[in-house]
Amino acid sequence: MFSKLAFQNVRRSLKDYSVYFLTLTFGVCIFYVFNSMESQYVMEILLSANKGMIRVILQLIDVVSVFVSVVLGFLILYANGFMIRRRKKELGTYLLLGLDGGRVSALLFLETLLIGVFSLGIGLLLGVFLSQFISVFTAGLFAVSIPEFHFVFSPRALGKTLLYFGVIFLVVMLFNSFRVSRQKLIDLLRADRENQDLKLKSVGASVVMFLTGAILLIIAYAMLLVRGILRVDNLFFLMLALGTAGTLLFFRSLSGFLLKICQANKRLYYKGLNMFLLRQFNSRINSTYVSMTVICLMLLLAIGITACSVGLNNTVSAITAENAPYDVTVRFYCHGGDGAEPELEKWLAAGGFDPEQELAESVRFDIRQVELEPLTYSVGDREYTQTSLDAISLTDCNRLLALQGRTPLALTEGEYGLLWGTYMAEESFWKSLWADRPVVVAQGRALLAGGDVQAVVLTGDSVYSSMLVLPDALAASGTLSSRNLVGNYAPGIDPEQADERLAQAMGNLVPRDYDSGGNGYGYGWDSRVQIYLQTMGTKILVLFLGIYLGIVFLLCSAAVLALQQLSQAADNQNRYRVLARLGVEERMRDRSIYVQVFLAFFLPLALAVVHAAVGMTSANAAIAQVGRVDSAASSAVTAAFILVVYGAYFLATCWGSRRIIRGR
Structure with a gap:
């Protein structure tokens, strides 16, 4: 009976908390794919040609994976905290029905174990499937032909993934047990009546803060464009501080500024649920502006790292191709031996x-x-x-x-x-x-x-x-x-x-x-393939580490936003019930939910894109000193990542928020 209850809870959670499982599955998949690089067929070829560089790449992937696992660990703890908060009343009911705290903790332990096994299984299957395409993609990068299909499977990557995520899930289990054991029954039963504190500020102050933030951002942009991105000194850190402060003030004041603009247009303000929507947005952003600032900066890192890695990768490719215009080069050097020409x-x-x-x-x-x-x-x-x-x-x-x-x-x-x-x-x-x-x-x-x-x-x-x-x-x-x-x-x-x-x-x-010790001839040869294998280690280092970190930062940003919106949807259930009693149509209520989620997702993204555009302009100027920059390719790849990962979270959040508001 105990196990059956755990299975039922997990099955129900798959519908209600799809964002949580999406995050776990994405994290496992990406972690496995990039740690399976050493088993790629192309890597075996590269090891024979440039063993030192490839070993450095694999070691860096190991180091970065530790950092990624820590980031994903905190993200999973944050997501799990949201789930526990949503289930406080349910857990209180278990205690009220006679289950002791130890049994409730054991139930959560079993549920977390089932969730971990499920997400690990799906994520690893997706990772193994995706790694087959990565193998072909890597071969294309190095212009290496694959004579036949090679199934890529890395026992070492599998072991690392199971170990790292096993430790993460163990920490989550202990965290759940500790958190439930410290909760009082009355607090668990009243959890659905507790909303986050709303901090309202005057609209006039919001306008002043918005203009101040815009001025700080303009100053930071000007410093970056004039000084360049490679000069790291005291003014560089001042520029970062101004940019961060400007971003913080932007989000701190944005809701009031938008409210002021919409109130000036009475027709827009009183249309549909716009007044309710703006008030909701204003109250929430005043309590979440710090997290939105952090999310914006994380999105900036995701966009900047991905775009720069792809752009620099294309530059390295162009330089390599330019330095290897022939399939083969043979050289015989004459050192004044017997005078005979080779x-x-x-x-x-x-x-x-x-x-x-x-x-x-x-x-x-x-x-x-x-x-x-x-x-x-x-x-x-x-x-x-x-x-x-x-x-x-x-x-x-x-x-x-x-x-x-x-x-x-x-x-x-x-x-x-x-x-x-x-x-x-x-x-x-x-x-x-x-x-x-x-x-x-x-x-x-x-x-x-x-x-x-x-x-x-x-x-x-x-x-x-x-x-x-x-x-x-x-x-x-x-x-x-x-x-x-x-x-x-x-x-x-x-x-x-x-x-x-x-x-x-x-x-x-x-x-x-015929060597330099005989007739005075020294000789050597190079080929296009050889040059690619010897010099393109930089390419794979920049590209794969950049994409690895870019996806992780994008995943974290989207997951935190999604969980925030789902939490707010849970807090807003009573408000939407009041709207329903007042006769507001379900379609209009759904539209209000979608608009709130859209604003939460795409306002940080919009400012991050502006930040990234300025940063990429400066970065491209630095990259252009060594080669041509392919801005179109880097922008297209970055947009594709955002469309797939960020778009998936946006849709999942819209559907999850609607389900929570409807109480289904």
């Missing part, structure tokens, strides 16, 4: 990688060192002199540009050009050289400054990132520094398998005495 294609073919068969398009080019009459440049108070520089012929330069889909460089026979690399575009010498545009005497021939272009020369190599572009005959007269081959794989060739063949071919060169 037979690059012949050596590769002998090692098992035939460029003619593997590459659909390719460019073989030389980088040579040319002698110069001394060029002097200054860095600060010091002067430096260059007597030789690396150079590439105009024909080879334009062939590289064509392979990258760029416009060719036009030079006359009496001109030199400058090829800016992505690594050293801001290097002092090249910057100084092109600013002065001097006459350059190379190999005894005077040349005027011509045009310039920015492009990648060699993937993954910063040594030859910037160089002179000289007429073909003049460039050929220099000393050979390196012979290089870049190209793109032919259609139908698997890049990963081709990379393995190239690695084997390059390895076979060592015993043939």
Whole structure:
């Protein structure tokens, strides 16, 4: 009988407290998904390519998960407190019927256990299902092909989820037992007659506070936009204080300000239940403005972290793609050995990688060192002199540009050009050289400054990132520094398998005495896939940790708002009964409920969006210093998160509040 009562209470709670179960299920699902990252097929590949970075990512996820579990623990305690408050009269009835406090505590203990098992089961099933899509999504991020479907299941993530949430539910059970044991029977039976204190303030004071809050926010916005987001000093913390104070005053005064505006429009004020609705909103926000301020700031963190992580992720992607324009790059450096030029294609073919068969398009080019009459440049108070520089012929330069889909460089026979690399575009010498545009005497021939272009020369190599572009005959007269081959794989060739063949071919060169210890040649190679695997650890770190924290903050904000509104709906039952007796239609009463929930959910969101828009403007300016910012993509992903998570809580709260008001 005791167990049957617990089952019935849980089944009834599934209908009345859907927000509570939604929060538990979301929390378990998200926790499992992000802790199962180490079991992803792509992570296994990345571990072999960039073991250090991936281990750092997994360790950070572990650390962040501890923080997330604490946040979710407090959220679940808050939600459980709401449920206990709603059930005080029911618990008092159990005591009145003869159950002692220990039996009531045991009943709550069993109910919490059943709720925990139910939410853990559903959340883990959703988490396992979602992790399959995360695996495909991660593979797409790194341009890694998955040969066949890999079912992702992480025993370690399952164990962590069961352990962390088991501890949380144990704390909740103990909290319930302690709370019920300290309650008096009379207080439990009269709980439904106790409303929260309403603190009414004058409308005039609200208007003054609203204007003061708006001024403080404008000052904080101006400081952020002028100073930037990266300067952390005393003024930075002053800016945060002004923004927080402005937000607090905004919500403290908002209800009175809205009331003043609506009262000025008598037709709007007396239409339908607007007068009742505004008075309700005014009384409630005066007692919950602190929590609304905290919720607004949490939403700001959710929006800002998610949008910045997606935007920075796209920037890293663009930079990586820009630095790896070819499928493959092979380099042979000449160190003045026996003077013989490397037979690059012949050596590769002998090692098992035939460029003619593997590459659909390719460019073989030389980088040579040319002698110069001394060029002097200054860095600060010091002067430096260059007597030789690396150079590439105009024909080879334009062939590289064509392979990258760029416009060719036009030079006359009496001109030199400058090829800016992505690594050293801001290097002092090249910057100084092109600013002065001097006459350059190379190999005894005077040349005027011509045009310039920015492009990648060699993937993954910063040594030859910037160089002179000289007429073909003049460039050929220099000393050979390196012979290089870049190209793109032919259609139908698997890049990963081709990379393995190239690695084997390059390895076979060592015993043939072609290394730097033999004929004076050093060599290396890079591929697009290799560059992605080596450098995109930053991408997954920023993206997944950002989305992880963003979802958790959004989940907490929405859950707290939902529970507040459900609690207020319980307090407003008698008021809505009075409206029903006065003849107000049920449809009009429902509309009033929906409007109150809408205001509670979307006023903090609206101000958080304004905060985030200003913050993202400053953050994008900082990100743009290293690459292009894709604001549209970051905004779209953030909007999708808000639509799914925040929208689900909004709808669940509307339905739950209506059910409570109707008493069904």
